[in-house]
Amino acid sequence: MSDTPNAPAESAPRTTPRGAGKSVPIFSIGRVYTIASSTVTQLVRMKTFYFLLAFALVVVAVGNFNIPATPAKELSMIKKVAFGTMDIFAWLFAIVATALLIPKDVEDRTLYTILSKPVRRIEYLLGKLGGVLSVIAISLVAMYAICAVVIFSRESLFVAAEYDSMKASGQYTAAEIEEQLSLIQQQGLRAELGIAVLASFFKASVVAAVTIFLSTFASSSLFTIIVSILLFLIGHAHHMASSFWLDESGNSVVVQMMVKVIKILIPNYQLFSFSEGIVQGEAVVAALVWQMGGLTAGYLVVFLLLSLLVFVDKEF
C-alpha cells in the first residue's frame, strides 16, 4: 500500500485458495507449541526474569553471611534459605505470570484474533499452561545454577579450611580427617538436590494449573492472584484441617462434609514439601518422586478439564 490515497491499485496477494470445508485436526500439537512459544517470548520480553537477579542477591547475601556454627551447619542453613527462597519464587511466579495471561488476552482483544483462527480452546489453554511451565522450568534451572555456584564455593572453602586446620593441628589421623570432611560434604552440593528442584517444579505446576482455572472465569488478574494465593495457603493446611475438624468427634456432619469437599477441591500442597528433607540431606526415595510426579500430572489433568469446562462455552 502506498501512502498516497490515490495510488495505483496493487493487487492483494493470494496464495492457493483454501476450501471452506477444509478439515481441522481434532488436536494440533503444532498450534499448542505456537501458543506456548509465544507465551514464553511474552514472559521473557516482559522482563519477568529480572526476579532472578533478586534471587541471586538473596542467595549470595546468605552465602556470605558468617553464621556462628560448624561448617556443616552453615552449609545446611545456606541450602535451607536458598531452596526455600527458590520454592517461594517458583510458586509466586507461577501465580502472577499465569494470572496475567488469559485476562490480558481478553482485555486486549488478542483472544478474539486467536480464537477466530482455526484454534480449539483446549489448544489455547494447553499452550498458555505449557508456556508458563516452560518459563518456570527455565527459572528453576537458573536459580538452581545460582544456588549450586554459591553452595559449591562455600563448600570448597570450608573443606579446604577444615583440612588445613586439622592437618596443622597434627592430632587427627587421615581417616578422622576424611570423616570430618565427608560430614561437611554431606551438607554440600549433591546430585539429590536436583530432586528438590523437581519438587518445587511439581508444586509450581499445580499452582499454575489452579491459577489458569481461576483465570478462565475471573474478571481481573488481581482477583485471580488473590484467590490463588488464598488457595495456596489453604492447600498447606490440609493436615491441620483434618486433625481439627475431621478427627474431632464434636464437629457437626455439615462441617465435616465441608472440610472433605475443600480437601477434594483444593490441592494438598503439603505433600510437595518432601523436598525439605532432601535439602537437609535425607535419602531420596525414588518411589515417592514417581508418586509425586503422578499426583502432579493428575492435578494438571483435573484442573485443565475444569478450565476447559468453563472456557469452552465462554463468550467474549
Next chain:
Amino acid sequence: MSEPAVEVKNLTKVFSLGLKKDYVVAVDNLSFEVKAGEVYGLIGPNGSGKSTTMKVVLGLMAASKGSAKVFGLDSGDIRARNEIGFLPENPYFYKHLSGAETLRFYGKLCGMKGAALKDRIGELLKLVDLEGAANRRLGGYSKGMLQRIGLAQSLIQNPRLVILDEPTAGVDPVGSRQIRDLIMRLRDEGYTVFLCSHLLEQVQEVCDRVGIIFKGRMRREGTLDELIEIENQTSMTIENATPELIAEINELIRSRAGARVVEEGHSRTSLEHLFIQIAERSREEKS
C-alpha cells in the same frame, strides 16, 4: 447461484444481566446475507448490535435463537474459521512481537509453515506498506500501523471472507484512506468483505450493499444506490458555465410545469478530501 459468504437467519442474542432476571436483547430476529465477492457494510450507532452479530458469525458467541452460517458451515464449526480473516476494533496484538513475528504467529496458528509462510509474510507486509517496520515491535507502532498489521494478519491464511470491525476507528484521514483503498483492492481480488462501522462516509465509499441496524433490528437493506438516491430529484455538475448559461438553464426549468431548481451553487469537496490533498501536497513539497 453461488453460496452466500455469510447467511444470518432470524438471529437473536439475549444477554442476561448478572444474577437478576433482567436481560438485554442485543440482536433481535436479524436476517441478512453477504454474497460472495461483495463488500457488505453493517451500519448502526454504538450499541446497535453490530459487534454482537459479528461475534456470532465468528463463533465467539452462540446465538440465543436463529443461525449464522459462513460458506454454508455453521459459524460454531471450527472449519468455518479457515475461511475467515478478522480484524477487531482497536486491535491490540501482542506488543512484545514485531510485525513479522505477529504474522508468523497467526500464520502458524493456521497451520502454515516454512517457505510458504515466509513468502506470505513478505507479500502481506508489502501490501500494507509495513516492510520497513517488519522488525519493529508493535509497542512502537502508530494506530494506523496497528490497523494495517491487523489487516495483514486477517489475510494471512488467505481466507475468502474478511470481517472488519470499525476498521478505521481512531485512524487519521490519510491512514483511513489507505485502509479504504485496501478494502477496495480486496474486493477487486475476489475477497468477500463484511464490515461494521458507524462512519457513514467510509461505508458509502467502499460498500456494494449496506444494512442499517438499529436496536438489534435490520431497518433498511440494499445497494448503496437504492438506499441513497432521491427518486424525484436530479443533479448536474457543469464546468465553466457562464452566468448567462446558468440564467438560461434556470429559465428553461421554470418554463416546464412542476419543475423547479431546489439547490444551486459551486460543487464542494469534503473536508476529508481537502485534508488529504493538503497532506499530499506537503509531502510532495518536502520530498
